[in-house]
Amino acid sequence: MTLxxxxxxxxxxxxxxxxxxxxxxxxxxxxxxxxxxRTKSTEIVHTxxxxxxxxxxxxxxxxxxxxxxxxxxxxxxxxxxRQFWLAAQDATRLPARWIGMTVDANSxxxxxxxxxxxxxxxxxxxxxxxxxxxxxxINTVNLNQGGAVRSLTFTRQALEQPAQ
Amino acid sequence: xxxxxxxxxxxxxxxxxxxxxxxxxLQRVLVEGAxxxxxxxxxxxxxxxxxxxxxxxxxxxxxxxLLEVTPGLIASQHSGxxxxxxxxLRGFNLDHGTDLATWVDGMPVNQRSHAHGQGWTDLNFLIPxxxxxxxxxxxxxxxxxxxxxxxxxxxxxxxxxxxKDIASVTAGQDGYRRAMIAGSPEVAGGSLLYALxxxxxxxxxxxxxxxxxxxxxxxxxxxxxxxxxxVTAMGYRGEWNxxxxxxxxxxxxxxxxxxxxxxxxxxxxxxxxxxxxxxxxTDADSASKVSAYAIRNQLELFSNFTYFLDNPVDxxxxxxxxRRVTTGLDATHxxxxxxxxxxxxxxxxxxxxQNDNIFNGLYDTRRRQRIATTREDHIVETSGAxxxxxxxxxxDALRTVAGVRASNYRFRVDGDRPENAGTAHDTLVTPTxxxxxxxxxxxxxxxxxxxxxxxxxxxxxxxxxxxKTLDAVDPTPGLVRSRGYEFGIRTEAIPKxxxxxxxxxxxxxxxxxxxxxxxxxxxxxxxxxxxxxxxxYYRPLKWLSIDLDAxxxxxxxxxxxxxxxxxxxxxxxxxGVAQLGVTVDPSGPSSGSLRLRWFxxxxxxxxxxxxxxxxxxxxxxxxxxxxxDLRLELEGFxxxxxxxxxxxxxxxSQLQGEAAPVADVHFHPIEPRxxxxxxxxxx
Numbered sequence: 086m087t088l089x090x091x092x093x094x095x096x097x098x099x100x101x102x103x104x105x106x107x108x109x110x111x112x113x114x115x116x117x118x119x120x121x122x123r124t125k126s127t128e129i130v131h132t133x134x135x136x137x138x139x140x141x142x143x144x145x146x147x148x149x150x151x152x153x154x155x156x157x158x159x160x161x162x163x164x165x166x167r168q169f170w171l172a173a174q175d176a177t178r179l180p181a182r183w184i185g186m187t188v189d190a191n192s193x194x195x196x197x198x199x200x201x202x203x204x205x206x207x208x209x210x211x212x213x214x215x216x217x218x219x220x221x222x223i224n225t226v227n228l229n230q231g232g233a234v235r236s237l238t239f240t241r242q243a244l245e246q247p248a249q
Numbered sequence: 250x251x252x253x254x255x256x257x258x259x260x261x262x263x264x265x266x267x268x269x270x271x272x273x274x275l276q277r278v279l280v281e282g283a284x285x286x287x288x289x290x291x292x293x294x295x296x297x298x299x300x301x302x303x304x305x306x307x308x309x310x311x312x313x314x315l316l317e318v319t320p321g322l323i324a325s326q327h328s329g330x331x332x333x334x335x336x337x338l339r340g341f342n343l344d345h346g347t348d349l350a351t352w353v354d355g356m357p358v359n360q361r362s363h364a365h366g367q368g369w370t371d372l373n374f375l376i377p378x379x380x381x382x383x384x385x386x387x388x389x390x391x392x393x394x395x396x397x398x399x400x401x402x403x404x405x406x407x408x409x410x411x412x413k414d415i416a417s418v419t420a421g422q423d424g425y426r427r428a429m430i431a432g433s434p435e436v437a438g439g440s441l442l443y444a445l446x447x448x449x450x451x452x453x454x455x456x457x458x459x460x461x462x463x464x465x466x467x468x469x470x471x472x473x474x475x476x477x478x479x480v481t482a483m484g485y486r487g488e489w490n491x492x493x494x495x496x497x498x499x500x501x502x503x504x505x506x507x508x509x510x511x512x513x514x515x516x517x518x519x520x521x522x523x524x525x526x527x528x529x530x531t532d533a534d535s536a537s538k539v540s541a542y543a544i545r546n547q548l549e550l551f552s553n554f555t556y557f558l559d560n561p562v563d564x565x566x567x568x569x570x571x572r573r574v575t576t577g578l579d580a581t582h583x584x585x586x587x588x589x590x591x592x593x594x595x596x597x598x599x600x601x602x603q604n605d606n607i608f609n610g611l612y613d614t615r616r617r618q619r620i621a622t623t624r625e626d627h628i629v630e631t632s633g634a635x636x637x638x639x640x641x642x643x644x645d646a647l648r649t650v651a652g653v654r655a656s657n658y659r660f661r662v663d664g665d666r667p668e669n670a671g672t673a674h675d676t677l678v679t680p681t682x683x684x685x686x687x688x689x690x691x692x693x694x695x696x697x698x699x700x701x702x703x704x705x706x707x708x709x710x711x712x713x714x715x716x717k718t719l720d721a722v723d724p725t726p727g728l729v730r731s732r733g734y735e736f737g738i739r740t741e742a743i744p745k746x747x748x749x750x751x752x753x754x755x756x757x758x759x760x761x762x763x764x765x766x767x768x769x770x771x772x773x774x775x776x777x778x779x780x781x782x783x784x785x786y787y788r789p790l791k792w793l794s795i796d797l798d799a800x801x802x803x804x805x806x807x808x809x810x811x812x813x814x815x816x817x818x819x820x821x822x823x824x825g826v827a828q829l830g831v832t833v834d835p836s837g838p839s840s841g842s843l844r845l846r847w848f849x850x851x852x853x854x855x856x857x858x859x860x861x862x863x864x865x866x867x868x869x870x871x872x873x874x875x876x877x878d879l880r881l882e883l884e885g886f887x888x889x890x891x892x893x894x895x896x897x898x899x900x901x902s903q904l905q906g907e908a909a910p911v912a913d914v915h916f917h918p919i920e921p922r923x924x925x926x927x928x929x930x931x932x
Contacts (some may be wrong), residue, residue, distance in 0.1 A: 145409075146300035146412060147406050147409060149382070218473055
């Protein structure tokens with residue numbers, strides 16, 4: 086999907102959601118993967134709704150978490166690293182370094198990077214964050230290669246997809 | 250990084266209305282770092298929840314004190330540490346748990362028709378490190394709650410998974426030793442939670458308690474708490490000597506010391522084994538939960554409260570053994586109905602079944618040897634309840650929760666005395682209504698009405714003669730109704746501060762009173778309570794939190810009806826409780842907290858001529874992080890070394906050498922200053 090197509094989809098979604106009085110909550114995750122020429126790294130930014138992340142942790146551990154606390158962030162890191170990974174052509178996992186996360190009342194944003202790795206090395210993407218917890222969860226991965234964005238959609242039926 | 254499409258998607262994500270179909274089962278989780286807000290969640294000012302972090306920060310001399318996170322609740326001890334705690338809440342002396350329903354992982358802790366006291370709540374099997382959350386609710390305002398819940402309900406949940414495995418060792422004064430280990434490895438696609446705990450405590454007593462306890466928990470769970478299942482086995486055993494309450498006159502005239510005892514063979518042992526399972530399924534439109542349990546409890550308890558009053562030769566020691574198997578099944582199903590953007594409703598139906606097969610008795614003993622049998626019974630107590638509850642959000646400003654519950658009990662007593670054997674039934678229908686109005690962003694008003702109940706001891710429901718005196722007695726009703734009325738407010742209008750205020754009235758058709766010299770509870774006259782509760786939590790800085798709770802209550806027992814003015818006090822009924830806690834947790838390796846607790850005065854007899862004094866105690870904790878996964882904690886109890894009572898009773902007793910019974914205050918002192926040092930390793 087082109088960037089224009091993607092924006093069109095978003096707009097349609099927005100209209101749909103705001104007019105339908107939200108009988109059901111929509112569960113979305115968004116992951117942007119792009120190559121940073123300056124640092125020569127592949128950068129990954131995840132955005133999830135805070136509510137879904139809170140519900141996930143509550144139902145995994147039956148306790149409350151303070152995601153501004155590094156120790157509690159670690160719990161989410163372990164989960165995300167289990168559910169989301171990138172692999173190279175030879176099926177080896179590309180080591181995504183955890184940079185950090187920001188939290189506000191609405192969203193949780195997670196930053197990762199793969200050092201000294203261009204996007205062309207990516208062969209497979211697995212994006213299962215929240216999909217194990219919420220059957221309706223849809224994760225969109227945007228691969229930004231030189232300004233052209235290609236979007237992949239991950240659901241319970243499609244957890245792993247080729248990147249190229 | 251190029252994030253342009255994100256703005257678009259976020260707009261779509263967050264344009265949804267604040268009410269969501271799959272919200273309805275979830276408590277709001279902490280992100281900002283403060284205590285989770287109860288606005289929009291709780292149905293009354295007296296309901297709330299404490300998380301694992303808050304519970305871990307409590308300074309608890311005994312596991313039952315975790316319940317003190319409920320504002321206005323006091324957990325105390327008047328005997329050996331293995332005995333069930335003594336609880337106080339909302340103007341009640343709850344004895345060992347009467348009118349306070351306690352649940353651990355979907356299992357009732359209160360033991361009905363217990364040999365020693367109705368609703369016996371022994372929490373010594375609790376391992377604090379496993380508790381993920383504690384939910385409390387005060388007052389009889391929920392159709393989901395049944396027996397013993399009129400003053401309140403405390404429900405503890407063990408986590409399926411631990412964030413980190415944990416091992417800790419503690420050494421303290423007065424022979425305190427504790428070691429525990431717990432972990433939750435992933436096994437066969439699920440989580441296997443295990444925990445082991447060993448503990449020893451002597452206490453400050455002249456004759457050491459020598460309390461030895463062993464605890465184990467093993468749980469296997471699959472999936473998530475809201476969509477998954479778990480099976481749990483628990484085992485506890487404890488043995489102890491007891492220093493029961495002592496007569497004030499003997500301490501004053503120097504016959505015995507403050508930490509001495511009168512009968513050095515008092516004590517007991519307890520065993521608890523349980524197997525339980527929980528299954529839950531949640532989707533966008535409905536939620537189901539089924540839990541089942543089988544619990545085997547055994548208790549040996551030897552007490553002597555009157556010394557040589559009844560038996561000048563052998564003494565008045567008595568035994569109250571109780572062994573039972575409790576089995577039960579709870580099921581609920583909720584439909585979520587989303588009618589429009591504003592109007593949504595959850596309809597819940599539930600059923601609860603419980604059966605207790607109990608063998609208990611009351612025996613006269615001398616140094617734990619039986620010398621006479623007062624009574625010996627086999628009780629089968631079976632109950633079933635169904636409830637329906639509708640929680641409706643009429644608009645952004647108005648919510649209601651209305652419910653009705655029907656409870657049916659069958660008491661079958663088969664004992665050594667045919668005139669006290671038989672079968673009794675009782676049924677009670679109890680409605681509840683909660684209205685929540687909050688047109689403002691950060692303040693809600695509550696109006697609550699509800700009926701609750703407690704069951705009476707099965708042995709009283711079929712009794713025709715007093716087994717001790719052989720006097721004729723009337724049987725007591727099986728179920729006793731309570732009625733509660735409450736107005737409350739909860740506000741977060743002041744930034745970083747949560748405040749709630751409740752004013753309530755609670756009427757009981759019959760008050761359960763503890764008879765200190767007989768060692769049991771008795772169904773008495775109706776009662777009426779008024780009270781005010783004020784609770785505050787303030788976190789001005791990320792590293793500083795302050796909580797202040799205060800509660801006042803006026804309790805009166807009424808001869809026939811509470812509609813006429815009565816000045817009859819209820820012995821032991823607490824008039825006030827207050828707590829002030831300060832917790833400091835800067836980003837460095839050190840942390841600390843101090844907690845001041847005011848345990849208010851209690852009348853000790855009906856005419857209020859004898860009263861117990863209030864007491865003020867200060868507890869503290871200092872933590873120091875030695876390494877990333879290694880921490881040292883120093884806990885101090887009663888730091889100001891106050892001399893006060895954990896409990897006072899007023900009744901007649903007779904010591905050896907006394908010619909006649911003496912009516913006197915009998916007390917159990919609070920423990921003097923003591924320290925415990927804990928090393929905690931987490932990985």
